[in-house]
Amino acid sequence: MDIAINTSQSRYHVNEKGYYGEFGGAYIPEMLYPNVEELRENYLKIMREPAFQQEFEQLLRDYVGRPSPLYFASRLSEKYNTKIYLKREDLNHTGAHKVNNTIGQILLARRLGKKRIIAETGAGQHGVATATVCALMGLECIVYMGSVDIQRQAPNVARMKMLGATVVPATSGSKTLKDATNEAIRDWINNPVDTHYIIGSVVGPHPYPDMVARFQSVISEEIKKQLLEKTGKALPDYVIACVGGGSNAAGAFFHFTDDESVQLVAVEAAGKGVNSGFSAATSQLGKPGVIHASKTLLMQTDDGQIVEPHSISAGLDYPGVGPLHAHLYTSGRGKFLNATDDEALAAAYELSLLEGIIPALESAHALAKLKDLDLQPDDVTVVCLSGRGDKDLETYIKHLK
Amino acid sequence: MNRIDQLFQQKPKEVLNIYFTAGFPQIGDTLTVLQALQDGGADMAEIGMPFSDPLADGPVIQDSSTRAIANGMKIAVLFDQLNGFRDKIRIPVVLMGYINPVLQYGVENFLRSCQEVGVDGLILPDLPMDEYETEYKPLFEKYGQHLIFLVTPETSESRIRKIDSLSRGFVYAVSSSSTTGKDKDMRLQESYFRKLQAMKLQNPVLVGFGIRDKATFQTACQFSNGAIIGSAFVKAIENSANLQETVQTFVRNIKQ
Ligand SMILES: Cc1ncc(COP(=O)(O)O)c(C=O)c1O
Numbered sequence: 293m294d295i296a297i298n299t300s301q302s303r304y305h306v307n308e309k310g311y312y313g314e315f316g317g318a319y320i321p322e323m324l325y326p327n328v329e330e331l332r333e334n335y336l337k338i339m340r341e342p343a344f345q346q347e348f349e350q351l352l353r354d355y356v357g358r359p360s361p362l363y364f365a366s367r368l369s370e371k372y373n374t375k376i377y378l379k380r381e382d383l384n385h386t387g388a389h390k391v392n393n394t395i396g397q398i399l400l401a402r403r404l405g406k407k408r409i410i411a412e413t414g415a416g417q418h419g420v421a422t423a424t425v426c427a428l429m430g431l432e433c434i435v436y437m438g439s440v441d442i443q444r445q446a447p448n449v450a451r452m453k454m455l456g457a458t459v460v461p462a463t464s465g466s467k468t469l470k471d472a473t474n475e476a477i478r479d480w481i482n483n484p485v486d487t488h489y490i491i492g493s494v495v496g497p498h499p500y501p502d503m504v505a506r507f508q509s510v511i512s513e514e515i516k517k518q519l520l521e522k523t524g525k526a527l528p529d530y531v532i533a534c535v536g537g538g539s540n541a542a543g544a545f546f547h548f549t550d551d552e553s554v555q556l557v558a559v560e561a562a563g564k565g566v567n568s569g570f571s572a573a574t575s576q577l578g579k580p581g582v583i584h585a586s587k588t589l590l591m592q593t594d595d596g597q598i599v600e601p602h603s604i605s606a607g608l609d610y611p612g613v614g615p616l617h618a619h620l621y622t623s624g625r626g627k628f629l630n631a632t633d634d635e636a637l638a639a640a641y642e643l644s645l646l647e648g649i650i651p652a653l654e655s656a657h658a659l660a661k662l663k664d665l666d667l668q669p670d671d672v673t674v675v676c677l678s679g680r681g682d683k684d685l686e687t688y689i690k691h692l693k
Numbered sequence: 694m695n696r697i698d699q700l701f702q703q704k705p706k707e708v709l710n711i712y713f714t715a716g717f718p719q720i721g722d723t724l725t726v727l728q729a730l731q732d733g734g735a736d737m738a739e740i741g742m743p744f745s746d747p748l749a750d751g752p753v754i755q756d757s758s759t760r761a762i763a764n765g766m767k768i769a770v771l772f773d774q775l776n777g778f779r780d781k782i783r784i785p786v787v788l789m790g791y792i793n794p795v796l797q798y799g800v801e802n803f804l805r806s807c808q809e810v811g812v813d814g815l816i817l818p819d820l821p822m823d824e825y826e827t828e829y830k831p832l833f834e835k836y837g838q839h840l841i842f843l844v845t846p847e848t849s850e851s852r853i854r855k856i857d858s859l860s861r862g863f864v865y866a867v868s869s870s871s872t873t874g875k876d877k878d879m880r881l882q883e884s885y886f887r888k889l890q891a892m893k894l895q896n897p898v899l900v901g902f903g904i905r906d907k908a909t910f911q912t913a914c915q916f917s918n919g920a921i922i923g924s925a926f927v928k929a930i931e932n933s934a935n936l937q938e939t940v941q942t943f944v945r946n947i948k949q
Binding site (some may be wrong): 317318319320321322323325326331464470474477478481482485579580581582583584585586590592594595596597598 | 744745746747748751755759762767768769791792793794795796797798818820821824830842843844845847849856864867870871872875919
């Protein structure tokens with residue numbers, strides 16, 4: 293495993309100024325400069341250290357349980373008359389892809405001598421993954437979570453607490469992921485020396501989008517190997533992933549961006565419908581702007597106020613998208629689709645009944661687009677099954693009635 | 694000459710700059726507050742352009758921003774309100790805000806409007822220095838707008854020099870590494886203030902964040918050319934029954 297440290301040649305990867313095309317950068321107030329600069333100066337250096345890589349690899353293997361299986365979903369394939377593989381990030385320790393990134397960042401934080409860890413979380417998966425690695429390393433952990441999300445993802449709140457983390461409700465704005473991120477950034481401003489902020493997606497100021505994408509790139513690295521073993525070809529026709537901030541998609545796309553034969557399909561949350569006023573389909577509704585210190589596509593009013601998004605899935609309920617996805621979208625390299633709340637629910641039930649796998653609501657958005665892609669019998673599609681659905685049972689049961 | 698530069702020429706000590714959020718408590722209060730600040734004896738005013746997600750601000754300014762936006766405040770409305778304000782207001786006025794609303798208004802349009810109505814400078818905390826230098830500096834100069842950068846206790850000496858060389862008007866010394874409205878003890882930062890003093894920057898220095906009354910104002914003034922009060926003022930006018938009187942009393946209590 294090389295955690296993608298020597299692969300920055302792709303024009304879809306970040307440039308030396310921290311931009312993906314016109315998107316990215318670090319629009320930070322001066323109070324954050326020392327922290328972000330420290331990270332920018334050190335992240336690649338640390339990631340290249342053999343001892344770091346060894347520790348990262350070992351934890352991913354023995355603690356997270358990697359490689360995660362690439363599973364040929366035969367009944368699902370039969371239903372859509374094509375070949376569908378599921379990349380089983382749901383089988384990771386803690387139940388989602390998020391832990392790939394938190395393992396990497398906690399090792400980095402330790403090398404930077406940080407004593408206190410903060411994080412934001414939407415669905416609670418990133419919060420749990422952060423609380424987990426903090427317990428593992430014996431570091432203090434504070435997780436900011438929107439009060440709306442604390443309600444709808446209660447099992448994950450309980451897990452974080454059991455893991456010793458302090459969960460702080462974010463009560464401003466829409467009381468969801470955007471606001472939790474605001475609060476985490478404010479915490480970092482107020483604790484400029486001893487604290488590391490583990491951002492949970494490919495968002496935020498440079499170098500976060502690049503750093504998180506590299507830690508998550510293990511997903512596509514494994515897909516390539518596993519697909520070659522199973523099919524004799526390393527390249528699928530489609531890779532599909534849901535996009536909130538876009539970290540599981542970034543990881544699933546990373547090693548395929550330069551293989552133009554591979555269609556990269558990003559699925560955003562349409563909520564109640566793209567034009568319903570209750571949506572989180574950023575590429576469709578957004579314009580270039582700055583959110584959480586990154587220039588990207590952003591849902592906003594004409595006068596530049598950030599719009600409150602909506603999705604049934606807390607992890608996709610975000611009015612922006614990582615700058616690399618804004619670039620994949622505007623350059624045409626990525627195909628951006630969206631799935632409504634109802635489509636995601638239907639897809640979650642379908643996978644449960646056909647394959648015996650209950651997916652996270654987020655991942656269900658990716659599954660929901662299988663029906664819209666006009667997949668041919670010989671096409672090979674990999675869906676990134678970013679997480680498991682235990683946390684969403686209450687929502688699922690409510691809609692079963 | 695820019696009014697900010699004029700002010701520091703005439704009054705290099707104990708400059709009082711007061712921040713308030715445009716369109717707060719009521720949408721029509723912007724000019725009332727500005728006039729009362731001048732009448733009460735404030736030397737400069739900083740008008741906040743409200744943003745939905747003010748990352749560097751604590752709860753008081755967050756709330757005032759949310760309310761101002763709900764009142765209908767936006768940049769275009771603010772310029773309408775400021776149109777003609779120089780007939781009555783002579784103190785320097787700077788606009789403070791986050792970069793996204795300015796980008797949507799259009800940076801050049803924004804700077805042109807600032808000049809047209811008589812604004813003297815800008816504080817845009819999330820506009821990076823590099824971006825300013827490579828993209829926008831000539832535009833700011835074309836429209837006579839001073840851009841004021843921030844330094845913090847964590848800012849290295851070489852970076853302070855760089856910031857000082859790019860800033861116009863004054864340098865905004867954040868008293869402690871925090872969001873606005875935190876009452877961290879300023880005296881703990883004495884070595885930082887002394888360092889700034891000893892560096893003899895080309896710009897005047899105003900200290901901000903955590904200045905809330907006469908005592909904190911005077912402490913800050915020992916090390917600088919003056920100070921900025923924000924959250925404490927916003928809190929004071931939030932529920933005022935007589936805005937003019939509240940504002941003037943607040944200012945007099947600091948200055949006397
Ligand atoms: C299972 C799962 N998938 C996807 C996401 C969305 O995040 P990202 O877009 O960064 O992959 C989340 C976020 O909480 C999640 O828990």
